[in-house]
Amino acid sequence: ACCHMTPISMELVKHTGGCHCGAVRFEVLSSPDLHVFHCNCSICTKKQNHHFIIPKSQFTLLQGLDNLTTYTFNTHVAKHTFCKTCGVQSFYSPRSNPDGYGVSPHCLDPGTVRSVTVEKFCGEKWEESMQTHKTIRDMSKPVQEK
16 A cells, blocks of 8 residues: 655745844744644743744754743753743744744744644643644654654
């Protein structure tokens, strides 16, 4: 049996984005059809941290490394990076996928996103949600590694 992906799921486009003041700028290679997580853990709720997950190899920080600062708590696996000037978190390293980045779709420049699908993720019961979610761990793996 042949297993192949449809061309639409393999399609990658270059999205650019950044923080509010412009000090932090990045580009990501991702589908034009974003799969965004709406998590209800304590920090995602407070920051309204909706994000899509990509492999680190598909992320390039163009500018602003010296303008980023990092907040961690609890397990200290997630690295919540944000701009020192304007306070915006445009991307971070999520606990679910420390080998990738969670990118804020609302921090992307207009013109490259075709669609957004939002999935609720119960971060209040993080361990249980991670065990039952079928694909979240794979979202930070480059396609050839899957």
